[in-house]
Amino acid sequence: MPAQSPPAQPSALELLRIWTQIGSTSFGGGQAVFLLAYQRFVERGGWITDEAWAEAYGLTQLVPGMNLVGLAAILGNRFAGPAGAAVSVAGLLLPSVVITIGLAASLTAIRRLPGINAAIHGLVLGAAGGSLVVTYGLARPLLQSSAREGRVMLATAIGAVVAVALLLALGVPVVVLILGSGTVLSLLAWKLDRGSVPKPDPARP
């Protein structure tokens, strides 16, 4: 069977076009962006394999900030170097930023209409309720992976969440709490990895 040449990689210009389209049509948050990007790059374009895609996305989770921005950067860099990364991020963010500002400006402008405040009141409460669920979605896999590493790790993980919540309510700076939690879990993981957490040994007197 004759060797097939791989599909040409998207140029920076094409990346800009693709990400702009994704950025302006992805209603539903990061999941929508992820799905649209997967369909475009892996399924339709065939420019990147499933494995490479998963590896790229995994990398974005190691890095702070929005995963999807990191994904646009790493894919863009892969296809068209730093220019590709830059236009991909711009394409993803600019339409969304413009629409976001537009929404914020519209809400401010129409605030005087009767009933708008009531509508916004309901909207904010609904969005906050949805966000609480998102928080749980963030915590659950963390606790599950902690559980897989033993009871000490799980207990510490749960303790970290509770302690952080209580201390924040008391006014401790968020940065301190987050770095503190990171440090505690890091030390524990390191100790467990080295096997130095004492375990009961039935052979010892």
Added chain:
Amino acid sequence: MSDPVSYFLLILKATVLSFSGLGNLPSVHQDFVSRGWATDQQFGTAIAIGQLAPGPVGLWIVALGYLTAGLGGAALAASAIALPPLLVLPAARLHGRYAETAAMRGFMRGIALGVAGTLPVILIRIIAGYGVDLGGVAIVLGAAALVASRRVRLPFVLTLAVLAGLVLYR
């Protein structure tokens, strides 16, 4: 805006310690409210806009930037959140040497757990900023239940919340 440099750096600081779109919320809330740069209500509105607009939810901070400091605030916020994810490029090269150690994994898990612990506290503060009444609590819990069921799409949940608001607060 009185202090654009601090405005930018505070958002950057919060985003560097977050791994999700709402992850920078607790830190920004604490820093901005204590300086009188934003109210709970502005935060609440910004979060809602973040969920309504296309693109990642993390753009809520751009809405907050606009609500608190106009186009300048929005631009600063957008720049601050666009920078940290770009660390993925050098990370791709360093990956493997540091990312896989137990200590590193533990550290990142700890950071994420810290966000998970602080986020509900801040969300509840924002909700309580509207005054705690039975109807409000019902909207919050109802929306949470619908989203958690995964059977109802977010735009529909938010529409119901708007209608409930009109009924209760008109």
